[in-house]
Amino acid sequence: MAASDAEPMPEVVTEAIVVIDLVESTLTSNLFGWYAVGRHSLRDLRSLIGEVGRSRGLRCMRSTGDGYLLTFYDPQSAEMAAIRAVEAVFELLRRILTRNQEVSEERALNLRCAVHLGEVDVVPNDREGPHVSMAFRLEEISRASLPTALNPIPPEQFPLQNYVLCSEEVAGILSRRTKQWGVASIGLLRLKGFPGWREVFRVTSEEHPTDIGGGMLVS
């Protein structure tokens, strides 16, 4: 009998899955030192995520080394979990912009964020399943992905940092249920391990048309 056979099957829930990656965190740590800069940056990020997520249904927060995997849950409506997640991510970006203006350049935080919604296996302080992989695939998309996309936006229009990408599922929810954010297709992409073509969207904040979520540099 396999070891996994003895364990109960994990609970399955629909959650909004957010992957946050700290841009150039390894480079920064190598240049300025993990103990001098790197660990403080990650601790600050963790603290800010806690602040913005706590009241918005943040249920899981797991380190990925240079970022975090987060999930958001809403007991009434899975779609609301996606909206809360996007809300939390934009609030996080806003707070980071403020923080970056107050700290030295090497301690600035810059992020890449991706949001997806789907069923996940709940394991202690972690989540498993293909939808988690999908969120990571979305986060990996960069300017360099666009030449292999269909109907892509010009690479120059794709921000280098401090932006939010989302799946078709989340884009649909945002379009239907809120006017607070805009969604714009960046093209059809093939995501490793997933069949077919996926339309990927960038979420922009209409409250702050030239804000960090729109991809401005925040040095």
Next chain:
Amino acid sequence: MQAPASLRKPLAIVFCDIAGSTHLTAQEGDLVASGVFREFFEHAGRLSREHHGLIIKFIADSFLATFENIDDVMPFVISIKSLLSRNSTFVGRFSGLYFSLHYGNVTCIETSYGSDVLGEAVNVAVYLNELKVLNEIIISQAALERMPSDYRTRAGASESRSFKGVGEVEFRRLKLRGL
């Protein structure tokens, strides 16, 4: 920054997906697989030029090509298919090819990474490819109407499918065997 120059025009859009690429990578490793793909794409590029077409991009194990004259498409498709049975590098390595063809208006642009085509017509060609059956070409009705009569008579029954963001698309299947 000045927007790149663009030109909107009708083109025949071909999408081709290689079947068996995952198996090839699993069996022979990614180094061998990437060499095989590179050679396949070199041949595809050469054949597209010979048939007055343009390969817009190679994407993993597939490619997107355009043709000004739709009459050039089938000779190109047949020549690509022949590669699999005639070129020793490819014999036994790929299971086959999935083709799709659509005709429509696209915007042609020059980008920092080369030429690209944009527009709903591109999506139609790609979505049709997802209805794939090995060694068939799936042809939209818009494309078929412009093709030589020989192909129109060989094409199968009319089918239609609704695609997200595009709507209903009418198409037919044409078997490549015997062409």
